[in-house]
Amino acid sequence: MNASLLVFVILGVTVANAVVRYSVHSTTVSFFKALTECSSKGGYLAMIQSKDENDEVKKAIKKAGGTGAHWLGGTDNGIEGAWIWISRNKPVGSLDGYTNFNSGEPNNAGSNGENCLSIDSNFVWNDLPCDLTLPYVCEYDLL
Numbered sequence: 001m002n003a004s005l006l007v008f009v010i011l012g013v014t015v016a017n018a019v020v021r022y023s024v025h026s027t028t029v030s031f032f033k034a035l036t037e038c039s040s041k042g043g044y045l046a047m048i049q050s051k052d053e054n055d056e057v058k059k060a061i062k063k064a065g066g067t068g069a070h071w072l073g074g075t076d077n078g079i080e081g082a083w084i085w086i087s088r089n090k091p092v093g094s095l096d097g098y099t100n101f102n103s104g105e106p107n108n109a110g111s112n113g114e115n116c117l118s119i120d121s122n123f124v125w126n127d128l129p130c131d132l133t134l135p136y137v138c139e140y141d142l143l
Contacts, residue, residue, distance in 0.1 A: 019142040022046060022057055024064035026135045031116035034071045034136035035086060044087030045073030046137040048119075049095040057137055058123040067121060069128065071136035074117030076127070080108065083117070092117070101125045 029037065031045075038045050048054050061070060074092050076083045083092035083106070093099045100119075106127035108114050114127035118134060128134075 020139050021142055022060040023138045023140070024060050024066050024070065024135065025138065026064065026066065028133040028135055029071075030133055031071050031075070031130040034134075035073070038073075038087070038136070038138035041138060041140075043138040043140040045071060046139040047073050047085040047088055047090070048098070048100065050098050051100075054098075054100050054119075054123065057119060060137065061119070061123075066135055069118040069120045069126065069134050071134050072117045072119050072125070073139075074125070075115055075130070076106070077115040077130065080113070080115075081106075099125065 023041075023043070025034075025037065027037075035045050046057055048057060057072075073085050073087045074083050075086050078084070084090060085092060100123075102120065102122070102124040105125065106114065106117075108127060110129050112129055112131075114129055116128055116130040116132075118126050118128050119137070120126050
């Protein structure tokens with residue numbers, strides 16, 4: 001049996017007139033498996049549209065004892081450089097233009113490209129190969 005630590009952090013974060021909560025999952029899976037796991041639990045891979053939301057995801061990861069990179073819900077798998085929040089089909093940066101890519105990112109490095117979005121241990125964003133296995137952050141609508 002594959003047991004994993006699951007920590008739910010209830011937040012008062014407003015996202016486009018909705019209140020959301022985040023859960024950090026320590027089981028390491030590929031990007032698309034994380035997407036499926038969040039969906040099967042009634043949520044979405046986390047979509048960050050403001051500094052406040054980035055800070056709340058940071059708090060949730062720290063509270064869960066997370067280290068290293070975690071999957072978020074962004075990808076440019078369809079068109080290189082056109083990042084979208086896959087679960088909500090919205091362009092990354094569409095609300096007030098917020099992005100938090102690390103310096104030099106996204107860079108699509110690696111032999112097979114890097115088309116999936118992670119938040120790293122410094123809580124900035126990085127593109128990584130989608131088949132890499134990482135813990136992940138789900139987002140749930142409360143309203």
